[in-house]
Amino acid sequence: MTTPSTTAASTATRTTAGDAPAKAGRSLGARIAARAGGGAMRVFLVLVALFWLMPTVGLLLSSLRGADDIASSGWWKVFTAPSQLTFDNYARLLENSTITGSLLNTVMITVPATVLVVVIGSLAGYAFAWLDFPGRDWWFLLVVGLLVVPVQVALVPVSKLFGAVGIFETTLGVVLFHTAFGLPFATFLLRNFFAEIPRELLEAARLDGAGEIRLFTRVVMPLGGPAIASLGIFQFLWVWNDMLVALIFADSGSPPITVALQQQVRQFGNNIDVLAPGAFVSMVIPLAVFFAFQRHFVSGVMAGAVK
Numbered sequence: 429m430t431t432p433s434t435t436a437a438s439t440a441t442r443t444t445a446g447d448a449p450a451k452a453g454r455s456l457g458a459r460i461a462a463r464a465g466g467g468a469m470r471v472f473l474v475l476v477a478l479f480w481l482m483p484t485v486g487l488l489l490s491s492l493r494g495a496d497d498i499a500s501s502g503w504w505k506v507f508t509a510p511s512q513l514t515f516d517n518y519a520r521l522l523e524n525s526t527i528t529g530s531l532l533n534t535v536m537i538t539v540p541a542t543v544l545v546v547v548i549g550s551l552a553g554y555a556f557a558w559l560d561f562p563g564r565d566w567w568f569l570l571v572v573g574l575l576v577v578p579v580q581v582a583l584v585p586v587s588k589l590f591g592a593v594g595i596f597e598t599t600l601g602v603v604l605f606h607t608a609f610g611l612p613f614a615t616f617l618l619r620n621f622f623a624e625i626p627r628e629l630l631e632a633a634r635l636d637g638a639g640e641i642r643l644f645t646r647v648v649m650p651l652g653g654p655a656i657a658s659l660g661i662f663q664f665l666w667v668w669n670d671m672l673v674a675l676i677f678a679d680s681g682s683p684p685i686t687v688a689l690q691q692q693v694r695q696f697g698n699n700i701d702v703l704a705p706g707a708f709v710s711m712v713i714p715l716a717v718f719f720a721f722q723r724h725f726v727s728g729v730m731a732g733a734v735k
Contacts, residue, residue: 484711487707487708489503490700491518491707491708492517493514493701495701498701517704517705520701524706526691527688527692527702527706529688530683530684530688533683534668537599537667538664541602541610541663542660542664545610545659546660546663548607548614549611549614549617549659550618550656552571552611552615552619553615553617553619553620553621553622553652554619557619557625558622558623558648559640568615568619572612575613577612580672582609586605587677590605597678597680598678598679599682601677602674602677606663606670610663613662614659614663618659621652621655622652625648625651630643630647633647660721664714665714668713669686671687675687675690685706685709
């Protein structure tokens with residue numbers, strides 16, 4: 429005769445026996461997953477990050493060494509001879525009118541090109557997402573198609589066009605070129621982001637008497653802040669680090685920092701004591717912009733990932 433306790437015990441025994449192979453089969457994968465998320469993986473990622481930052485650290489230390497020290501040994505020598513570190517290179521950099529002027533020219537190109545792309549791209553993205561006009565879908569397909577057009581294809585025809593209207597080798601020409609090639613991606617990105625805004629929210633604002641301009645500025649823009657910040661960071665980095673467009677369209681007498689550094693290498697190949705701090709300053713500014721808006725960038729990248 430079986431008692432309830434005996435039945436429960438036998439059931440528990442069978443369940444344990446049946447689950448044992450499954451647990452044994454999952455144990456290896458579980459251990460690997462646990463170790464991947466544990467301290468060993470963190471140490472590995474830290475080592476990868478340090479290896480990735482090594483060129484930046486090397487450039488920084490090189491910019492703080494004299495020309496003779498740079499010519500005689502590598503940048504890692506400062507760890508055994510810290511007396512090599514000096515700020516004289518940066519003092520000479522500030523006295524180099526070509527480098528300092530090129531930094532100002534780069535700002536004058538990058539800031540307008542970024543602002544124009546963000547403003548026009550936001551307006552176009554809102555129009556494609558929420559306004560009804562003839563051929564809206566076809567126009568949007570045309571914008572998407574422009575994403576695959578390489579910059580190199582447009583260099584010759586745009587150069588002829590800018591020469592005909594008198595803006596070739598001017599700051600305005602460089603700004604317009606970057607704006608034109610940044611708008612397709614900006615429109616595509618912001619249209620997809622704005623389309624995720626609940627329709628009920630926009631209809632409620634319209635019922636309250638909000639027009640399209642007020643709706644765009646008071647509702648859509650605040651909600652699209654993360655995506656707009658991400659777009660601004662991308663555009664800023666692209667324009668700041670550009671060399672090809674600047675080399676062709678910028679004024680040779682007032683080039684941006686990328687072209688100015690290239691010219692310094694070509695003319696004075698041994699003045700690394702000026703090139704190193706110039707290159708580091710050119711790299712630090714976009715890094716500072718990225719880290720300043722990192723929170724908005726991450727929010728923009730993750731927008732829509734969690735419902």
